[in-house]
Amino acid sequence: xxxxxxxxxxxxxxxxxxxxxxxxxxxxxxxxxxxxxxxxxxxxxxxxxxxxxxxxxxxxxxxxxxxxxxxxxxxxxxxxxxxxxxxxxxxxxxxxxxxxxxxxx
Numbered sequence: 179x180x181x182x183x184x185x186x187x188x189x190x191x192x193x194x195x196x197x198x199x200x201x202x203x204x205x206x207x208x209x210x211x212x213x214x215x216x217x218x219x220x221x222x223x224x225x226x227x228x229x230x231x232x233x234x235x236x237x238x239x240x241x242x243x244x245x246x247x248x249x250x251x252x253x254x255x256x257x258x259x260x261x262x263x264x265x266x267x268x269x270x271x272x273x274x275x276x277x278x279x280x281x282x283x
Contacts (some may be wrong), residue, residue, distance in 0.1 A: 190268035195230035197264040197271070204229065204260045235259065 181189075191197055204227050211221025225232070235255045239246045 187265065190272060191265045192262060192268075194268050194271040197268045200227070200267055201260060201264050208256070224256075227270035228256050228263070230259075231262050232256060 185250055192201070204224060207220045207224035207227065210217050211219075211224050235258070236252075239251055239255065
């Protein structure tokens with residue numbers, strides 16, 4: 179049975195140690211840094227983890243105006259950034275594993 183694109187995305191995104199560590203660290207930092215009583219350093223590091231993708235998306239939201247700058251928009255941008263970057267890390271792990279298998283032959 180062939181796997182569909184959703185299953186492939188899930189396996190690449192969540193099925194390796196590097197992506198899992200990245201997502202776990204992001205979740206941990208968000209839990210510590212979120213809210214009014216949260217640790218500001220942890221919140222800053224959580225934002226820094228999403229820098230490449232999140233910075234581009236936040237600049238797009240800022241250019242749209244104040245109507246688009248809601249808390250829900252920011253949280254969705256963070257979630258998308260974390261998942262996209264975890265997917266890219268998963269692709270990297272998959273490429274390294276395939277490269278090692280070819281060298282071993």
